[in-house]
Amino acid sequence: MSILIDQNSTFIIQGITGREAVTMTRELLDYGAKVVGGVTPGRKGRDVHGVPVDDTVRAFTSKMQVDGAIVVVPPGFAADAILEAVEAGIKLIVVVTERIPRKQVAQAVEYAAQQGARIIGPNCLGIIAPGKSRMGGIGGSADATRRAFVPGKIGVMSRSGGMTVEISNALSQAGLGVSTAVSIGGDAIIGSTYAELMPLFEADPETQGIAIYSEPGGRMEAELADYMQRTNSRLPVVAFMAGRFMDAMPGMRFGHAGTIVEGKADTTADKIARMQAAGIDVAERIEEIPALLQQRLAK
Amino acid sequence: MRFYEFEAKQVLGKVGVPMPKRTFAHTPEEAEAAAAEIGAAVVLKSQVLTGGRMKAGGVLFADTPAEAKTHAATILGLTINGQEPAGVLVEERRKVVQEYYAAVTWDGRAKQPVIVFSDMGGIDIEEVAETHPEHVSRTNFSSLRPFSDYTAKVAVSSTGVTGNDLAPLTRIVAALARVFLQYDLTLAEINPIGKLDDGTFIALDSHMDMEEEARGMQRALLKELAIPDEDTRQARPPTPFEIEGAKVDSADTRGVAGRVVEFDGDIGLVIGAGGGSLTLFDAVRGAGGSPANYCEIGGNPSVTKASALTRLVLSKPGVKKIAVMMNVVSNTRADMMARGVIKGCIEAGRVPADTIAIFRIPGSWEEEAVKLLQKYGVEYVDRTVSMHEAAARAVAKIGN
Numbered sequence: 001m002s003i004l005i006d007q008n009s010t011f012i013i014q015g016i017t018g019r020e021a022v023t024m025t026r027e028l029l030d031y032g033a034k035v036v037g038g039v040t041p042g043r044k045g046r047d048v049h050g051v052p053v054d055d056t057v058r059a060f061t062s063k064m065q066v067d068g069a070i071v072v073v074p075p076g077f078a079a080d081a082i083l084e085a086v087e088a089g090i091k092l093i094v095v096v097t098e099r100i101p102r103k104q105v106a107q108a109v110e111y112a113a114q115q116g117a118r119i120i121g122p123n124c125l126g127i128i129a130p131g132k133s134r135m136g137g138i139g140g141s142a143d144a145t146r147r148a149f150v151p152g153k154i155g156v157m158s159r160s161g162g163m164t165v166e167i168s169n170a171l172s173q174a175g176l177g178v179s180t181a182v183s184i185g186g187d188a189i190i191g192s193t194y195a196e197l198m199p200l201f202e203a204d205p206e207t208q209g210i211a212i213y214s215e216p217g218g219r220m221e222a223e224l225a226d227y228m229q230r231t232n233s234r235l236p237v238v239a240f241m242a243g244r245f246m247d248a249m250p251g252m253r254f255g256h257a258g259t260i261v262e263g264k265a266d267t268t269a270d271k272i273a274r275m276q277a278a279g280i281d282v283a284e285r286i287e288e289i290p291a292l293l294q295q296r297l298a299k
Numbered sequence: 300m301r302f303y304e305f306e307a308k309q310v311l312g313k314v315g316v317p318m319p320k321r322t323f324a325h326t327p328e329e330a331e332a333a334a335a336e337i338g339a340a341v342v343l344k345s346q347v348l349t350g351g352r353m354k355a356g357g358v359l360f361a362d363t364p365a366e367a368k369t370h371a372a373t374i375l376g377l378t379i380n381g382q383e384p385a386g387v388l389v390e391e392r393r394k395v396v397q398e399y400y401a402a403v404t405w406d407g408r409a410k411q412p413v414i415v416f417s418d419m420g421g422i423d424i425e426e427v428a429e430t431h432p433e434h435v436s437r438t439n440f441s442s443l444r445p446f447s448d449y450t451a452k453v454a455v456s457s458t459g460v461t462g463n464d465l466a467p468l469t470r471i472v473a474a475l476a477r478v479f480l481q482y483d484l485t486l487a488e489i490n491p492i493g494k495l496d497d498g499t500f501i502a503l504d505s506h507m508d509m510e511e512e513a514r515g516m517q518r519a520l521l522k523e524l525a526i527p528d529e530d531t532r533q534a535r536p537p538t539p540f541e542i543e544g545a546k547v548d549s550a551d552t553r554g555v556a557g558r559v560v561e562f563d564g565d566i567g568l569v570i571g572a573g574g575g576s577l578t579l580f581d582a583v584r585g586a587g588g589s590p591a592n593y594c595e596i597g598g599n600p601s602v603t604k605a606s607a608l609t610r611l612v613l614s615k616p617g618v619k620k621i622a623v624m625m626n627v628v629s630n631t632r633a634d635m636m637a638r639g640v641i642k643g644c645i646e647a648g649r650v651p652a653d654t655i656a657i658f659r660i661p662g663s664w665e666e667e668a669v670k671l672l673q674k675y676g677v678e679y680v681d682r683t684v685s686m687h688e689a690a691a692r693a694v695a696k697i698g699n
Contacts, residue, residue: 023630075512101513101516102405102510103480103513106442107442109410110410110441139629140629140630140662141663144629144662148682158574160577161572161574162571162573162574162597162625162628162629163574163575165626165628165629166575166578166686169627170685173682173683186574188405188407189407190407215574215577218407219407219408220408223408240578242577242578242581243580243581245580245581245584246577251535254560254577254593255576255577256573256574257512258407259573259577263425264425285582285687286578286686
């Protein structure tokens with residue numbers, strides 16, 4: 001099992017004719033993902049590596065089952081693309097696009113929630129169920145992806161796309177492997193937070209532990225800590241906290257759009273304290289994550 | 300991007316929020332004339348993009364135009380948290396009987412805007428929330444529907460405000476929520492809202508931040524406020540080194556190689572990407588190293604861009620060596636990065652083997668990168684060496 005996607009998931013790519021999207025399409029097909037269509041207005045009738053292109057999302061959803069959409073359109077068109085996918089009945093939307101103003105993100109997320117759709121991202125690398133399928137550029141070429149993501153028992157959630165791959169690679173090397181890895185996105189407002197994805201991992205028999213990457217800014221770690229204290233989770237969670245140097249630099253933005261220290265709750269010190277109080281182990285180095293998980297799993 | 304108080308008040312004025320009579324002055328003479336025009340006691344406030352003005356002596360009171368002139372000269376000559384004032388705001392001084400706090404910001408947990416309101420204004424809201432939680436209300440609202448006033452009423456009334464005070468405070472808070480949505484603000488704050496002895500309310504100070512990504516959509520407002528494109532409004536003004544970094548990044552559209560922030564250390568960093576840079580910066584410091592800069596590379600930048608960034612980092616006085624490190628990459632080509640940093644070293648007149656302390660970019664085209672690095676005698680590590688271990692090895696080399 002895996003969460004969100006498996007080997008049977010079908011999806012389309014919105015913005016498929018863009019340079020990065022063309023590369024991504026090739027990588028996804030090589031990995032065995034079922035890309036059934038692509039949307040770029042005015043490009044109806046073309047194909048990208050054999051994947052048919054049409055003008056609208058409905059052109060695909062009206063004649064086949066489409067489980068998900070990957071949005072890779074420029075920031076000015078991204079919210080529109082998300083709304084089109086939701087309206088067409090797609091229930092899982094991975095938004096890769098960076099720099100979408102947060103009002104538009106919040107509006108799209110609220111509309112998706114009303115329609116029972118889930119958004120992952122924006123500003124993310126996507127989702128991977130190793131050995132089964134992937135949605136988004138996560139891992140790069142199919143070969144590189146197989147190297148970094150060995151199927152296994154740890155669920156990964158990360159505010160950084162790159163660190164999703166780094167941590168998954170460490171887990172794969174240590175023999176633990178990855179059940180599903182989700183690059184949740186680096187923006188201040190994202191479709192799915194750690195705490196919102198936890199119940200899915202909880203329900204997945206393959207997943208036996210969770211590794212997360214977090215950084216300054218926002219209340220997502222506090223929300224996860226609350227979740228762990230509220231529920232009797234069967235899953236041990238190990239977190240890695242980057243950007244500790246930022247605690248002493250309020251008002252400065254580093255890395256992702258959501259990464260800024262404005263108040264005490266934004267600091268890594270505050271987040272670490274909250275997570276530890278909720279029974280989450282916080283690793284000092286990436287290579288400690290597999291070891292800490294192994295210790296917890298052995299108990 | 301942050302607005303000055305006088306700009307934030309201009310925005311509030313557009314939606315009818317009552318405020319004291321005021322004039323933005325650039326010189327002591329203008330301040331004197333403004334005080335004479337107002338014809339009453341005034342308060343003079345330094346216009347800087349930082350808090351702590353009062354403590355720093357950037358807010359002074361004057362009873363006469365002559366006193367206003369003297370105070371304005373003092374304020375205009377005063378640097379606050381490293382910032383020179385853009386001018387001084389001269390405002391009529393009103394007698395206030397009670398202060399309130401109102402703000403609208405984004406709530407990442409609810410994924411909606413939130414109104415934060417308190418009947419204990421004028422002081423640090425985080426402190427009030429901790430010591431008097433019953434005096435602070437938090438009220439989420441939808442950004443999908445047009446804003447409706449009842450939400451503001453709920454926010455105000457939740458702190459116990461009622462009677463004749465409820466309607467005017469509701470109007471101010473509703474106006475604040477509307478400008479927040481309309482102008483893509485990430486923070487719209489009035490602190491304090493003052494209740495005057497005649498029972499009316501006015502906004503005394505305001506802080507607004509606009510979303511960086513929305514600058515393009517808010518051109519009309521920025522033009523109205525006379526804020527030019529090159530005015531970045533960062534927490535501290537960019538250094539020449541950082542401005543050069545931005546130029547490197549915008550030179551071509553492929554990938555990111557920039558977002559440079561300057562530090563005082565001796566180890567130059569060519570690192571990526573968003574989360575990887577934060578992790579590696581911590582790792583270098585954790586190993587006892589002293590970074591000369593922060594930067595971000597990602598999204599498969601061109602060789603030209605990588606070499607330009609390398610040259611820039613090496614141009615900083617005191618940089619002994621550079622460390623080239625990334626997390627396991629998805630779409631950045633390790634060979635292009637290797638070519639870029641080697642080219643950058645050579646163009647800077649440095650020997651790559653002596654200059655690049657370590658190269659760690661596991662991922663696509665790694666084999667080609669290794670061949671090139673070996674040819675130039677640069678130490679290379681693969682994914683079996685962790686980011687923290689790679690950083691420690693780089694720091695150890697600087698010590699020599």
